[in-house]
Amino acid sequence: MKLATLKDNSKDGRLVVVSRDLQRAVDAGPVAPSLLAAVETWAFSAPRLLALYERLNEGQSQGAFDFDPHQAAAPLPRAPQWCDGSAFLNHGRLMEKAFNIAPIPDMETIPLMYQGGSDDLLGAHDDIPLPDEAHGIDFEGEFGVIVDEVPMACDKALARSRILLLIQINDVSLRAFGPREMRTGFGFFQAKPSSSFAPVAVTPDEIGDAWRDARTSLDLHVEYNGRWFGDPNGAEINFGFDQLISHAAATRRLRAGTIIGSGTVSNAGGKKGSACIAERRAIEAIGQGEPQTPFMKFGDRVRMEARWQDRPVFGAIDQRVVRAEPPQAGR
Amino acid sequence: MKLATLKDNSKDGRLVVVSRDLQRAVDAGPVAPSLLAAVETWAFSAPRLLALYERLNEGQSQGAFDFDPHQAAAPLPRAPQWCDGSAFLNHGRLMEKAFNIAPIPDMETIPLMYQGGSDDLLGAHDDIPLPDEAHGIDFEGEFGVIVDEVPMACDKALARSRILLLIQINDVSLRAFGPREMRTGFGFFQAKPSSSFAPVAVTPDEIGDAWRDARTSLDLHVEYNGRWFGDPNGAEINFGFDQLISHAAATRRLRAGTIIGSGTVSNAGGKKGSACIAERRAIEAIGQGEPQTPFMKFGDRVRMEARWQDRPVFGAIDQRVVRAEPPQAGR
Numbered sequence: 001m002k003l004a005t006l007k008d009n010s011k012d013g014r015l016v017v018v019s020r021d022l023q024r025a026v027d028a029g030p031v032a033p034s035l036l037a038a039v040e041t042w043a044f045s046a047p048r049l050l051a052l053y054e055r056l057n058e059g060q061s062q063g064a065f066d067f068d069p070h071q072a073a074a075p076l077p078r079a080p081q082w083c084d085g086s087a088f089l090n091h092g093r094l095m096e097k098a099f100n101i102a103p104i105p106d107m108e109t110i111p112l113m114y115q116g117g118s119d120d121l122l123g124a125h126d127d128i129p130l131p132d133e134a135h136g137i138d139f140e141g142e143f144g145v146i147v148d149e150v151p152m153a154c155d156k157a158l159a160r161s162r163i164l165l166l167i168q169i170n171d172v173s174l175r176a177f178g179p180r181e182m183r184t185g186f187g188f189f190q191a192k193p194s195s196s197f198a199p200v201a202v203t204p205d206e207i208g209d210a211w212r213d214a215r216t217s218l219d220l221h222v223e224y225n226g227r228w229f230g231d232p233n234g235a236e237i238n239f240g241f242d243q244l245i246s247h248a249a250a251t252r253r254l255r256a257g258t259i260i261g262s263g264t265v266s267n268a269g270g271k272k273g274s275a276c277i278a279e280r281r282a283i284e285a286i287g288q289g290e291p292q293t294p295f296m297k298f299g300d301r302v303r304m305e306a307r308w309q310d311r312p313v314f315g316a317i318d319q320r321v322v323r324a325e326p327p328q329a330g331r
Numbered sequence: 332m333k334l335a336t337l338k339d340n341s342k343d344g345r346l347v348v349v350s351r352d353l354q355r356a357v358d359a360g361p362v363a364p365s366l367l368a369a370v371e372t373w374a375f376s377a378p379r380l381l382a383l384y385e386r387l388n389e390g391q392s393q394g395a396f397d398f399d400p401h402q403a404a405a406p407l408p409r410a411p412q413w414c415d416g417s418a419f420l421n422h423g424r425l426m427e428k429a430f431n432i433a434p435i436p437d438m439e440t441i442p443l444m445y446q447g448g449s450d451d452l453l454g455a456h457d458d459i460p461l462p463d464e465a466h467g468i469d470f471e472g473e474f475g476v477i478v479d480e481v482p483m484a485c486d487k488a489l490a491r492s493r494i495l496l497l498i499q500i501n502d503v504s505l506r507a508f509g510p511r512e513m514r515t516g517f518g519f520f521q522a523k524p525s526s527s528f529a530p531v532a533v534t535p536d537e538i539g540d541a542w543r544d545a546r547t548s549l550d551l552h553v554e555y556n557g558r559w560f561g562d563p564n565g566a567e568i569n570f571g572f573d574q575l576i577s578h579a580a581a582t583r584r585l586r587a588g589t590i591i592g593s594g595t596v597s598n599a600g601g602k603k604g605s606a607c608i609a610e611r612r613a614i615e616a617i618g619q620g621e622p623q624t625p626f627m628k629f630g631d632r633v634r635m636e637a638r639w640q641d642r643p644v645f646g647a648i649d650q651r652v653v654r655a656e657p658p659q660a661g662r
Binding site for chain 1: 409411412414417435436437438441443444445446447448449450451460461462463466482483484485486489505508511512513514515516517518519520521522523524525578579581582583584585586589655657658659
């Protein structure tokens with residue numbers, strides 16, 4: 001089934017069930033007021049949401065309405081945790097080669113993951129407000145999962161059973177901060193402003209055998225200012241989401257609704273382009289001696305969409321970066 | 332005024348107002364159901380909570396009851412964000428000297444901060460469940476603040492005006508993971524399980540002139556298994572909370588209820604002991620050639636309390652580490 005969150009001025013938004021073709025929606029309030037409430041009560045809510053979904057797809061839903069992805073918030077506008085991997089090692093290897101960075105120890109065997117802020121997640125068509133173009137504004141196209149509660153020290157098999165929903169992410173990154181924050185050892189912070197999310201979260205069955213081995217084996221089509229930028233496939237991820245979840249839960253439990261991200265999707269071979277500017281710049285640096293493609297300016301637009309059998313899955317992320325309003329003493 | 336959260340099986344707990352001497356409490360439900368709800372509506376809730384507080388201190392509250400800190404959750408059992416600084420540079424300098432670590436670039440001018448998980452914060456007397464003694468279990472005694480909504484790119488003066496409440500923290504740390512996670516550049520993740528919080532959050536006026544220059548100028552008394560471990564003072568912090576907040580908000584807004592931590596309290600000169608085992612081990616390594624004090628075993632207990640004019644402020648953290656139950660397929 002497919003679920004989305006409509007903006008209603010509340011912190012968690014209003015849960016709707018969306019038709020398979022993303023054309024129609026129906027209010028899910030009688031089952032759960034929000035997606036967070038639904039994932040916190042999944043054994044109760046999932047069969048009821050599925051019943052709504054089946055009626056909606058059959059055109060039998062009373063009160064169904066046209067689904068407008070511009071009204072959608074992130075599926076979870078605030079999540080308990082946002083844990084983002086960097087699990088496509090091709091990306092890391094390109095960065096190391098281009099910028100002469102020492103290899104990260106154990107990168108092949110232990111997933112890389114940073115903790116992101118999860119209180120202010122953006123919708124698919126929301127503008128991305130940022131303070132300064134000089135910060136090296138970049139997008140990162142990713143896949144992700146939303147999990148049920150995960151116990152501490154959970155193994156891969158149990159972790160896999162806790163995956164509820166698949167999602168698609170734009171992990172906005174500020175490259176001017178990254179190298180310094182990495183050198184401190186404390187990791188990314190100012191380099192990682194609010195991330196954005198495609199409008200629809202889907203159960204794994206919605207992509208058939210493209211969900212296999214806990215990997216989202218779909219091309220992620222990325223357009224930058226209307227031009228092809230890449231269409232790397234999620235299958236090449238070096239750690240499945242089961243292993244990423246197990247890594248995240250090694251010393252903590254994850255509350256229901258925690259989001260686990262893949263890191264920027266990246267494929268070896270050079271034919272599939274990139275899902276972030278930094279990686280294209282790395283490829284340029286390797287091939288042409290120095291990076292050519294500048295980072296984003298205010299007004300620049302990125303579009304990201306993954307389809308399955310040429311049908312929509314999560315809907316598209318399609319958004320601009322804009323100058324943030326200067327802070328004011330009042331709210 | 333002084334506020335606490337009683338456990339009631341909800342995610343956010345139940346807000347109570349606590350008397351200045353921490354002996355009595357009164358339900359604050361008519362003003363706000365939870366502390367998170369109160370900080371999200373502070374202009375409305377603060378004067379009403381203050382009125383409850385004044386009546387409670389005068390012994391005039393209908394329905395007042397004995398305050399039991401063992402029933403208290405963290406003031407915010409789940410917070411929008413948990414951003415923890417490492418703002419006592421004496422600590423970092425000791426670690427560098429003891430273990431021959433290269434100095435962190437710009438440490439004197441740019442605050443160090445990591446993003447913590449904020450979905451599962453522990454109460455002052457809760458056991459700390461962890462999977463393995465071999466992980467190098469440590470405590471870190473810290474001060475912190477809870478902020479109102481903070482706009483992106485907020486300066487120090489505005490940041491300071493957004494401080495609502497002062498708190499006291501045990502930032503539990505797993506030292507076996509820290510060095511490796513620092514070397515990856517992605518920062519602390521498995522090294523930072525759930526943090527714990529003293530039972531009571533207080534407005535800054537509750538510590539008089541010990542709140543100055545956006546610093547909590549109180550001794551933090553730390554006992555480990557019943558013996559003195561340290562009583563470093565918060566005044567020596569190298570960055571005020573105003574600067575830490577401004578750092579955290581440089582490229583994001585902070586939603587109301589975000590927690591900003593000081594990092595382990597640490598004083599130069601050696602007389603004041605330490606607020607974490609790692610620092611004592613560093614001092615031992617410098618003075619005696621190698622660390623002497625082992626990290627925590629299951630059953631070990633840490634107590635942390637800050638008092639003002641010999642009166643209680645936040646109440647005490649007093650808790651044990653215990654072996655986590657093994658994960659099970661059911662919840």
